[in-house]
Structures are given as structure tokens and as C-alpha cells.
Amino acid sequence: MTKVLISGAAGFVGSHLVKKIKEIGQDEVIAIESSAGDVSYPATWKVLPQADIVIHLASKTFVPDSWLEPVEFLQTNINGAINALDYCRLHDARLIYISSYLYGNPKELPITERAEVKANNPYMQSKKIAEDMCRFYSEYYGVAVTVLRPFNVYGPGQNNKFLIPSIVEQIVQTDSVKIRDLTPKRDYLYIEDLIEALIRVISMPQKFEIYNIASGSSNSVQDLIDIVQNITQKSVSIQSEGIRRPNEVMDSR
Numbered sequence: 001m002t003k004v005l006i007s008g009a010a011g012f013v014g015s016h017l018v019k020k021i022k023e024i025g026q027d028e029v030i031a032i033e034s035s036a037g038d039v040s041y042p043a044t045w046k047v048l049p050q051a052d053i054v055i056h057l058a059s060k061t062f063v064p065d066s067w068l069e070p071v072e073f074l075q076t077n078i079n080g081a082i083n084a085l086d087y088c089r090l091h092d093a094r095l096i097y098i099s100s101y102l103y104g105n106p107k108e109l110p111i112t113e114r115a116e117v118k119a120n121n122p123y124m125q126s127k128k129i130a131e132d133m134c135r136f137y138s139e140y141y142g143v144a145v146t147v148l149r150p151f152n153v154y155g156p157g158q159n160n161k162f163l164i165p166s167i168v169e170q171i172v173q174t175d176s177v178k179i180r181d182l183t184p185k186r187d188y189l190y191i192e193d194l195i196e197a198l199i200r201v202i203s204m205p206q207k208f209e210i211y212n213i214a215s216g217s218s219n220s221v222q223d224l225i226d227i228v229q230n231i232t233q234k235s236v237s238i239q240s241e242g243i244r245r246p247n248e249v250m251d252s253r
Helices: 012-024 042-046 063-068 070-091 122-141 163-173 191-202 221-232
Strands: 002-007 027-032 053-056 094-098 145-150 152-154 176-179 188-190 209-213 237-240
Touching: 002 012, 012 027, 012 191, 042 070, 053 070, 053 191, 063 070, 063 122, 070 094, 070 122, 094 122, 094 191, 122 145, 145 191, 152 163, 152 191, 163 176, 163 221, 176 221, 188 191, 191 209
Parallel strands: 002 027, 002 053, 053 094, 094 145, 145 209, 152 188, 176 237
Antiparallel strands: none
């Protein structure tokens, strides 16, 4: 039975993934939560049990916070990835690295894995550098690495500071929804689809590959509000501040 070590196992994606692997019952799960230590410290990894595959999910993820705490995001996300890679080097394990959308404002849609990588916030930059280290360890140490670039993930259990759960909560609990900008469009990926992709990747060939994981369509913030209102059969007032974030991506698909 393949031993799969999952860092960030108690997080949004990690908790769904652990549950799914256990349901399937083909692989043994080693669930690593924050209580095991800070993933950015090498000492945390030195005492972890040996595994065949590492799925590295533990990271700081909320983009607005990355502008306020860039050093913390860079240290956690880059060092955590390097430690995961070195664990794999020492244990002859394979790494499945969960990166992110890395294309800034794309020159054309749909976005392929061959599109120009352009990090336009500290969170993306931390993931970009981590990917560079994945390629380095693959090329020079022979570590088998698969990189997934999920687009905007949503689903049950996600923190309500993220857009979709925030909209749902406001519409369900109040008669209005307050939003910064109604126009940006995103490719929203349902959590179960990301988990399906991860399950498939576990059994894929062990070579360096990068995959976009997305739905193939995009929706604006206004679209999301309309969808939630339709599902809940509510009509609420919409308060848009008309504030656009610096370097805002206006569409991704």
C-alpha cells in the first residue's frame, strides 16, 4: 500500500483530500497538521514518518494578506516547499506540489500551461519561486515532481473571508451584499474537482509535469451574486464599493 503524506491535512483542501483517500482505501494516509510543527523549519520534516508520496498543501494562501505580510508568505511558502523537496530527496519519495494560478493578466484566453508566468502579488511570487525549486530538485536531484496550478477553488468548509463563502453568507444571513468590485472574472474550481485531479495524479507517471486545474469557464463577481440569489430565491441589495485591487486580474479561464 502506497504511503501518502499530506502536509496541511487539516486545511480546506487537505481535509477533503484526506477524507477521499480514506474512502477509496487504496493508499495509506499520513496526515500532517499544524500541531506537527512549522513546515518552514527543516526540523519539522526530519521527524516525520517515511512516505512514498508527499502532497504538499501547507501554505499561506489569502492573497490580500500577502500584501500586508509579504515576508511571512515568502518564508512559509518557499521554505515549506524546499523542505518538502528535501524530504523527498532523502526518502526517495515523489512530490505533488500544489501551486496556484501564476499568469497575472493573461495575454490570451483560455490559459494553457505554456502561457507566460507572471506573478503579480506576493502570494503568487512565493509559489513561483517554489515551482522553480521543484524544477531544480527534479533536474539535479532526480526528485519526481508533479506541479498542479489550481485556479480559484471554492466549496464546503472554505473560510468565509474568501469571495464565494462571503457572498453566500451575506445573502443567506442578511438582505444585502457588500462587495469591492463586481467586474473581475475568475475560473472557479469546485473542491471536489480538485480532489479528483489530485487522486488521479497520485497514480500518474513519475516525471516533472505542470498542470492547470480549472473548470474551463469564468464568472464575474456579479454573476456569482446572481447565481446565489437564484439558488436561495432571495433578492438582496448590492453595495459595490467600486474599488479595484492593484494589479487586478480581470479575467482568467
